[in-house]
Amino acid sequence: MIKIRDKLQIIGTEIEQTSAEFNRTKNSVQLLAVSKRHPIAAIQEAYQAGQRAFGENYVQELVEKAEALSTLNIEWHFIGPLQSNKTKQIATTASWVHTIDRYKIAQRLNDQRPENFPPLSICIQVNISGEVSKSGVMPDELTELVHKIAKLPNLSLRGLMAIPAPMSNFAKQRETFAKMSELKNQLNKQGFKLDTLSMGMSGDMKAAIAEGATIARIGTAIFGARD
Ligand SMILES: *Cc1c(COP(=O)(O)O)cnc(C)c1O
Numbered sequence: 001m002i003k004i005r006d007k008l009q010i011i012g013t014e015i016e017q018t019s020a021e022f023n024r025t026k027n028s029v030q031l032l033a034v035s036k037r038h039p040i041a042a043i044q045e046a047y048q049a050g051q052r053a054f055g056e057n058y059v060q061e062l063v064e065k066a067e068a069l070s071t072l073n074i075e076w077h078f079i080g081p082l083q084s085n086k087t088k089q090i091a092t093t094a095s096w097v098h099t100i101d102r103y104k105i106a107q108r109l110n111d112q113r114p115e116n117f118p119p120l121s122i123c124i125q126v127n128i129s130g131e132v133s134k135s136g137v138m139p140d141e142l143t144e145l146v147h148k149i150a151k152l153p154n155l156s157l158r159g160l161m162a163i164p165a166p167m168s169n170f171a172k173q174r175e176t177f178a179k180m181s182e183l184k185n186q187l188n189k190q191g192f193k194l195d196t197l198s199m200g201m202s203g204d205m206k207a208a209i210a211e212g213a214t215i216a217r218i219g220t221a222i223f224g225a226r227d
Contacts, residue, residue: 004042005049007222008033015209015216022210029209032077032198034219036061037226040068046222047072055079055098055217059086066093079161079198079217081135088112096121098161098198098217101137106149113154120154123161123198128179131165139183146187159196159214160184166203173207181212 034055035043056062057080077096091112127136150157164176200208202221
């Protein structure tokens with residue numbers, strides 16, 4: 001079995017090579033290790049190999065892992081659906097939330113962020129594939145939400161996130177991610193300072209990097225299949 005350390009190394013190299021291939025600035029793509037439904041020991045192993053940013057999808061699981069690993073210098077990213085009755089746990093634990101698609105959730109996170117904490121970094125999730133079942137704000141509703149969230153002082157609006165419908169065709173994957181890049185550029189032309197595109201998973205990381213991803217969220221390729 002390949003060790004987590006070796007898989008991190010392999011993905012790191014893949015990110016570097018893909019970045020070079022598509023003329024991305026060196027080190028402009030951060031690897032977020034998605035540890036959901038993997039044990040604490042797996043996170044410790046990745047940490048020992050130098051990984052610091054970890055992503056979790058379930059509030060309870062994130063809180064338990066953060067508590068168990070509180071002596072480590074981990075940056076926790078929440079990347080799952082967030083209900084309003086769970087915002088406080090995230091506001092007091094996470095450094096990032098990638099999945100904001102409603103003002104109410106942002107407002108609660110803002111109000112519940114402890115005073116001595118740095119602003120919570122936020123990405124707005126965009127429903128870029130236009131499926132009814134997926135979460136995320138529709139592209140034509142994005143600007144209004146961005147304007148409102150940008151005013152919340154305890155949040156730092158960093159950028160956009162998407163989970164596109166799975167596609168195996170590289171060119172089609174790129175087309176979808178290119179739309180995300182375009183949305184970010186349009187917002188920055190309006191004066192916002194978004195520096196983040198959270199996009200790309202184990203199956204479509206290369207296409208995401210080609211189109212400007214700054215955070216690749218990788219689970220399976222690091223930790224193996226989930227139960
Ligand atoms: C599970 C998950 C990932 C990681 O997916 P893999 O295919 O295992 O790399 C990334 N982003 C989100 C939002 C996820 O839920």
